[in-house]
Amino acid sequence: MPFTLLVNGTERKVEAAPEESLLYVLRDNLNLTGTKYGCGEGQCGACTVLLAGRPVRSCITPVSAAAGKPITTIEGLERDGSLHPVQEAFLKVEAFECAYCTSGMIMSAVGLLSRNPSPSDEQMHDFMNGNICRCCAYPRILEAVKQAANLARERAR
Amino acid sequence: MTPPTASLALNGAHDLALENAEQASIPKLGFHFELQRREFFKLMGGGLLVGMCVSSLAQESGGGKNRESEDDLPTALSAWLHVAEDGKVTVFTGKVEVGQNIRTSLSQQVAEELRAPMESIRLVMGDTALTPFDMGTFGSRTTPTMGPRLRNVAATAREALIGLAAERWHVSRNTLVAAEGRITDPLSRRSISYGELSRGQELVTLIPGDPALVPPKEWKIAGTAVPKVDGRAFVTGQHKYSPDMSRPGMLIGKIVRPAAFQATLVSVDSSEAAKMPGVTVVRDGNFVGVTAPDEATATRAAQAIRAEWKAPAQSSDATLFADLRKPSTDDGANYGGPPRHVVGSIEQGLASADKTLQQTYTIAYIAHAPLEPRAALAEWSDGKLTVWTGTQRPFAVRDDLAQMFRVPIANVRVIVPDTGAAYGGKHTGDAAPEAARLAKATGKPVRVVWTREEEFTWAYFRPAGVIDVKSGVRRDGTLVAWQFDNYNSGPSAIRTPYNVANQKIEFHDSDSPLRQGSYRGLAATANHFARETHMDELAHLLGMDPLEFRLKNLNDPRLTAVFHAAAEKFGWGREKSSATRGFGIAGGVEKGGYVATCAEVAIDAATRDVAVKRLVVAFDCGAVVNPDGLRNQVMGAAVQGLGGGLFEAIRFDNGKITNPHFAEYRVPRFKDTPQVEVVLLDRKDLPPAGAGETPIVGTAPAVGNAIFAATGIRLRSLPLVPDGLPKA
Numbered sequence: 026m027p028f029t030l031l032v033n034g035t036e037r038k039v040e041a042a043p044e045e046s047l048l049y050v051l052r053d054n055l056n057l058t059g060t061k062y063g064c065g066e067g068q069c070g071a072c073t074v075l076l077a078g079r080p081v082r083s084c085i086t087p088v089s090a091a092a093g094k095p096i097t098t099i100e101g102l103e104r105d106g107s108l109h110p111v112q113e114a115f116l117k118v119e120a121f122e123c124a125y126c127t128s129g130m131i132m133s134a135v136g137l138l139s140r141n142p143s144p145s146d147e148q149m150h151d152f153m154n155g156n157i158c159r160c161c162a163y164p165r166i167l168e169a170v171k172q173a174a175n176l177a178r179e180r181a182r
Numbered sequence: 183m184t185p186p187t188a189s190l191a192l193n194g195a196h197d198l199a200l201e202n203a204e205q206a207s208i209p210k211l212g213f214h215f216e217l218q219r220r221e222f223f224k225l226m227g228g229g230l231l232v233g234m235c236v237s238s239l240a241q242e243s244g245g246g247k248n249r250e251s252e253d254d255l256p257t258a259l260s261a262w263l264h265v266a267e268d269g270k271v272t273v274f275t276g277k278v279e280v281g282q283n284i285r286t287s288l289s290q291q292v293a294e295e296l297r298a299p300m301e302s303i304r305l306v307m308g309d310t311a312l313t314p315f316d317m318g319t320f321g322s323r324t325t326p327t328m329g330p331r332l333r334n335v336a337a338t339a340r341e342a343l344i345g346l347a348a349e350r351w352h353v354s355r356n357t358l359v360a361a362e363g364r365i366t367d368p369l370s371r372r373s374i375s376y377g378e379l380s381r382g383q384e385l386v387t388l389i390p391g392d393p394a395l396v397p398p399k400e401w402k403i404a405g406t407a408v409p410k411v412d413g414r415a416f417v418t419g420q421h422k423y424s425p426d427m428s429r430p431g432m433l434i435g436k437i438v439r440p441a442a443f444q445a446t447l448v449s450v451d452s453s454e455a456a457k458m459p460g461v462t463v464v465r466d467g468n469f470v471g472v473t474a475p476d477e478a479t480a481t482r483a484a485q486a487i488r489a490e491w492k493a494p495a496q497s498s499d500a501t502l503f504a505d506l507r508k509p510s511t512d513d514g515a516n517y518g519g520p521p522r523h524v525v526g527s528i529e530q531g532l533a534s535a536d537k538t539l540q541q542t543y544t545i546a547y548i549a550h551a552p553l554e555p556r557a558a559l560a561e562w563s564d565g566k567l568t569v570w571t572g573t574q575r576p577f578a579v580r581d582d583l584a585q586m587f588r589v590p591i592a593n594v595r596v597i598v599p600d601t602g603a604a605y606g607g608k609h610t611g612d613a614a615p616e617a618a619r620l621a622k623a624t625g626k627p628v629r630v631v632w633t634r635e636e637e638f639t640w641a642y643f644r645p646a647g648v649i650d651v652k653s654g655v656r657r658d659g660t661l662v663a664w665q666f667d668n669y670n671s672g673p674s675a676i677r678t679p680y681n682v683a684n685q686k687i688e689f690h691d692s693d694s695p696l697r698q699g700s701y702r703g704l705a706a707t708a709n710h711f712a713r714e715t716h717m718d719e720l721a722h723l724l725g726m727d728p729l730e731f732r733l734k735n736l737n738d739p740r741l742t743a744v745f746h747a748a749a750e751k752f753g754w755g756r757e758k759s760s761a762t763r764g765f766g767i768a769g770g771v772e773k774g775g776y777v778a779t780c781a782e783v784a785i786d787a788a789t790r791d792v793a794v795k796r797l798v799v800a801f802d803c804g805a806v807v808n809p810d811g812l813r814n815q816v817m818g819a820a821v822q823g824l825g826g827g828l829f830e831a832i833r834f835d836n837g838k839i840t841n842p843h844f845a846e847y848r849v850p851r852f853k854d855t856p857q858v859e860v861v862l863l864d865r866k867d868l869p870p871a872g873a874g875e876t877p878i879v880g881t882a883p884a885v886g887n888a889i890f891a892a893t894g895i896r897l898r899s900l901p902l903v904p905d906g907l908p909k910a
Binding site for chain 2: 112116156157
């Protein structure tokens with residue numbers, strides 16, 4: 026059946042079964058392949074997108090539950106060719122090795138910082154624990170989230 | 183064709199054998215390099231082309247001379263480099279990028295020798311139609327072998343460009359300077375870019391001999407923290423991994439997996455699936471697969487197929503270690519020779535000891551679980567097959583595909599996009615024949631992406647193992663006897679780096695109940711765990727400090743140096759372990775890398791949870807090519823080692839994996855991550871060694887030794903604490 030999705034600020038009409046996962050609609054119908062399949066079970070976070078500003082696992086989110094609400098994917102973070110502070114920090118710190126988890130990590134971090142602009146280490150651990158990096162670049166990812174928080178605060182000033 | 187599921191069991195052992203073959207420097211296999219000179223310049227445009235031969239072919243064919251009169255390129259090239267008329271440099275290598283950052287570190291080395299800016303250099307990697315043959319990306323071989331080759335190629339290109347400028351200006355080449363992509367004549371102040379010099383040329387040069395390489399002490403680009411090439415593509419989601427690839431008209435493929443390992447297909451009822459719109463069912467021997475226009479339909483169709491399988495009764499993890507002690511029934515399955523190592527007399531050594539110790543250590547199967555699962559996109563066109571897939575051995579996958587589909591090797595092209603990790607787990611290209619088979623049946627491009635459950639079940643595992651150690655020491659701390667028997671886990675790093683006058687060290691083949699193969703560091707992790715745990719036990723038996731005991735029995739200056747460096751950074755010996763806080767140390771040598779790891783653990787007395795609070799890793803791999811990339815590798819390996827060290831284990835029963843999901847198979851997450859400090863010993867006087875593997879080996883024994891220091895509980899099985907700390 027037809028759904029209207031609000032993806033990265035644009036209305037997109039898609040045809041899909043209501044129970045179909047948002048992940049495959051994004052990847053295959055809308056060609057937004059920055060959002061990754063990692064487990065299909067909501068266990069690894071590689072498929073994380075923002076739904077109404079909150080990080081969700083798109084692999085276990087039915088497309089029907091996402092219709093009509095703003096969806097942000099990794100492709101929608103840049104503004105006028107400028108990277109989002111979280112993207113910038115990940116790049117600067119080089120908070121990745123194979124980088125397959127990076128989209129999901131960045132989306133979770135964006136979700137965290139929008140709720141809590143100055144998270145403690147423990148709050149970061151708690152919030153990000155659902156995102157797996159198999160290369161285990163965790164120390165650098167935490168460092169990148171901290172730097173992104175600083176960067177965002179500087180820009181807000 | 184051979185059904186892929188039936189051929190799986192063979193590949194794992196074959197891979198290990200191959201990897202060991204590489205380590206023993208067995209000559210390379212034959213090449214199939216068919217791109218011709220004319221075709222090459224048609225593809226790349228004119229310019230300067232430098233190729234490197236690995237064999238004596240360079241001399242035989244007049245290497246060093248320009249080959250303008252001959253049309254064929256030599257067939258034994260191992261790397262080549264093209265300088266285009268616009269100054270862009272393209273380097274071709276069969277190595278692949280799987281997160282170890284070689285696209286960047288190899289580019290740096292080319293930039294260094296060519297004296298060209300990093301931005302002008304592009305690497306074409308792992309494309310069997312474009313890059314020279316390469317055996318594969320494993321065994322930490324890229325840095326020690328491909329690095330020097332590319333440096334040679336780049337230095338030769340630089341010298342050729344200097345020659346072209348000298349010819350053009352009628353001056354002696356000795357007065358000219360190459361820097362930043364230009365040749366300059368300081369006397370006449372003339373300057374010309376590499377691109378301009380290459381214009382109108384179709385010049386082929388083979389490596390003439392040994393061009394002078396820039397010594398690491400004088401490196402300006404290599405040796406520095408150059409950021410990851412294409413980094414922006416990864417933080418914006420633009421990089422296309424194999425599962426992100428698509429082709430016009432592409433279908434999605436799913437495989438109907440057997441109910442158990444070694445199962446054969448009895449019957450299939452696919453009538454319901456075949457009725458679904460756009461669905462094609464393919465059966466070939468033991469292989470059953472479906473294609474559909476989209477993921478959801480393909481999944482539904484695969485689930486709708488009623489397949490009946492017959493499987494023999496198989497063992498479970500409950501009897502694993504007893505099973506592994508039984509000798510292998512397959513003479514051909516071993517590593518190509520008995521790797522028994524004997525020094526002195528173990529009997530006399532044990533007899534002369536003041537104290538002896540005998541212990542057994544066990545190691546569970548673990549999964550690589552790369553976040554990018556096995557995936558392939560296959561397309562047939564006019565009898566030619568192109569496959570995009572994440573594999574560490576694109577040429578082997580190409581050869582397998584050619585054999586399976588009975589087409590000439592020249593008709594198969596395998597392309598490896600930069601891949602979402604491998605850790606030794608992608609020596610095979612398991613999804614490639616599956617996608618190719620479905621594409622052949624449907625006449626359309628087909629993409630197969632394994633599910634996480636398939637990944638945890640049908641990929642191969644790091645070998646499980648049993649290790650017996652029997653040792654003898656004198657009261658003064660001198661090791662006098664060392665007997666070490668490894669069953670199944672593998673011979674990598676099986677020998678001891680410590681001085682022992684009497685040694686007997688042996689690897690024993692077993693029949694592995696599960697498909698097994700390479701893993702980051704191979705058996706070095708298991709062998710270091712057993713050895714470094716046993717060394718700790720001996721130190722405690724003697725009442726000596728574990729570091730002091732190791733140093734007393736060591737003369738290797740590089741290993742001694744990393745032990746000192748790690749201990750100093752960690753503050754070893756400054757505080758004593760308590761019931762809730764323990765300190766441990768371990769170290770070793772493998773693949774040219776020297777590592778020492780110190781660990782601090784915290785024990786929760788109430789919950790009996792073990793938390794690793796701090797890891798200090800000192801590492802020496804010769805001259806450092808990229809300190810930032812290297813720190814990332816070392817830190818990642820150390821933390822990844824916590825998974826196999828603390829809680830990762832594949833469970834199985836009667837031909838089935840019983841924990842094939844991240845919910846049941848625990849990998850390190852943020853909350854498991856300690857503070858990690860990396861100390862690099864940059865040895866600019868030594869050639870660089872690989873670094874992707876060895877830093878993992880110290881983690882498990884250092885943590886186990888720290889747990890003992892706090893609790894007095896000696897853990898001799900990996901994983902150490904899958905269910906928290908056991909009772910004393």
